Amino acid sequence: MSSSSRKKSSAVSGKPAKKTASLERVHSSLLLDGPSRAASRAMLYPVGFSDKDFTKSIVGIASTWSMVTPCNMHIDALARESALGIDKAGGKAIIFNTITISDGISMGTEGMKYSLVSREVIADSIETVAGCQGFDGLVAIGGCDKNMPACIMAIARLNRPAVFVYGGTILPGCLNGKLLDVISVFEAVGQEASGKISAKERQAVESCAIPGPGSCGGMYTANTMASAIEAMGMSLPNSSAQAAVSSHKVQDCRDAGAAVLNLLKKGIRPLDIMTKKAFENAITIVIALGGSTNAVLHLLAIAHTAGVKLTLEDFTRIGKRVPVLADLKPSGKYLMSQLVEIGGIVPLMKDLLAAGILHGDCMTVTGKTLAQNLAPFKPYPKGQEIIRPISNPIKKESHLVVLKGNLAPGGAVAKISGKEGLLFSGKARIFESEEKALQAILAGSIKKGDVIVIRYEGPKGGPGMREMLSPTSAVMGRGLGKDVALITDGRFSGGTHGFVVGHITPEAHLGGPLALVKNGDAIVIDAKKRTLSLGVSAAELAKRKKAWKQPAPRYRRGVLAKYASHVTDASHGAVTDDGL
DSSP, X not given: OOGGGSOOOHHHHTOOOOHHHHGGGTTHHHHHSXXXXXXXXXXXXXXXXXXXXXXXXXXXXXXXXXXXXXXXXXXXXXXXXXXXXXHHTTOEEEEEEOOOOOHHHHTTSGGGGHHHHHXXXXXXXXXXXXXXXXXXXXXXXXXXXXXXXXXXHHHHHHTSSEEEEEOOBOOOEEETTEEEOHHHXXXXXXXXXXXXXOHHHHHHHHHXXXXXXXXXXXXXXXXXXXXXXXXXXXXXXXXTSSBSSSHHHHHHHHHHHHHHHHHHHHTOOHHHHSOHXXXXXXXXHHHHTTOOTHHHHHHHHHHHHHTOOOOHHHHHHHHTTOOBOBOBTTTSSBOHHHHHHTTTTHHHHHHHHHTTOSOTTOBOXXXXXXXXXXXXXOOOOTTOOSBOOTTSOSBSSOSEEXXXXXXXXXXXXXXXXXXXXXXXXXXXXXXXXXXXXXXHHHHTOOOTTEEEEEOSOSTTTTTSOOBOHHHHHHHHHTTOTTTXXXXXXXXXXXXXXXXEEEEEESOGGGTOGGGGOOTTOEEEEETTTTEEEESSOHHHHHHHHHHOOOOOOSOSSHHHHHHHHHOOOGGGXXXXXXXX
């Protein structure tokens, strides 16, 4: 179509935009309206803009598509569905991409140090593109552990009408009638090492466990964060509980695109939704579902970005009144796909609201309150065993236990399902890296009563705060889940279970007490008293501290070096934009 045949829009002619459109085009109008912006418009014709599109709200779609992981391999198609929803609702969609990495593939290797770093890179990149390109609103689609909180952090920074879409959960694999997921593979490694299964049996598990697109299938970090984001009000109802490959997920993407246009019309922005009450709702649903310890780290980071005061003490306060109700993996029996089949998390939220445990007056991306969103939904079917009634919980208080003491004066986070007990006392077995600990576990040198100490894996010391899924899965695979504990200044996968404590602050690299522990020292983990104690006197610790020398940085250039130089501690979310 020649320029002479195009109809003149207000943007092209330089005429003022309509008053009704001003709130909906606050950002795009600055880039596209008037004669002086002709070059900007010229750049957009080749990517599919017509003259009419220059008068519409421009909505960016942040796609985390990548073929590096099954969690995100389908998100390019979901992004196109969101674009259809935006365009149909009267906006103009622009799809752009950002990176993602795979925790599951890099777990237990040096590459895993980039995992938490990627959260910051993704948030920075989404903010950069949306800010530069003048998007009026945003749809962000995430499908793996770090790109999900990263999307929300970018949305909070931009504070432009936005909706988050979860890429959806994977369907389970199956072997000999038994449902499998990625954790089945990690635990099979330990089972093989202990002689419980053969190499051929382990290979059969690994070849069947992950059948297609979608995020890891239990209440691991991806499903935990999707649920938390929905409870926070930043996703449409049940976005967190849909299969990755399903008609429901396609419709969710289209509806999200239309929802952004509705938010633009109503002038509702993310920080109107992401209030302290909204974060309390997110914490509540994470606890009720028995979710990942990573939720603590990510919710602290998101709250920091949103300017909401959230601390470890909030998790303790809320945890005292919220029960664990979901019998989901890794500690329970069922997979996320089975929760999807009975209605997802909406009936659970409705029960929690009726019990006065959720704040129903919080605004959401539908333009309605949480209570209004939940009203039309039916309860769970009778006879289901995945979600317990509030009157008969799996655990009366939170499984996420914040510990403090002379070994973690700045705090630590334990995942105590109750099955492991509430108290563990043992002798320290020191390892200066995850790899060395895994070698010892697989070799059979870890014995009953040991407290495995993995240090120098914190945000600065790692750098990057690796997840300890390989050693914890090996412990479970060898049948030692109730007999040994593992503590670290690193963190844990949502798939981890057993007696584990992570996020120990201050971290070893900064000379925290974890750096001063010696083999054979007595360590007590007391979930009831909420303490993590080292049986060494203050005088002896002071003597050890005087002799301690900080290790040289492991990286002096590149993204890991930049991350280590800027990152805050785990008790403050391990963010990199604090005070910059």
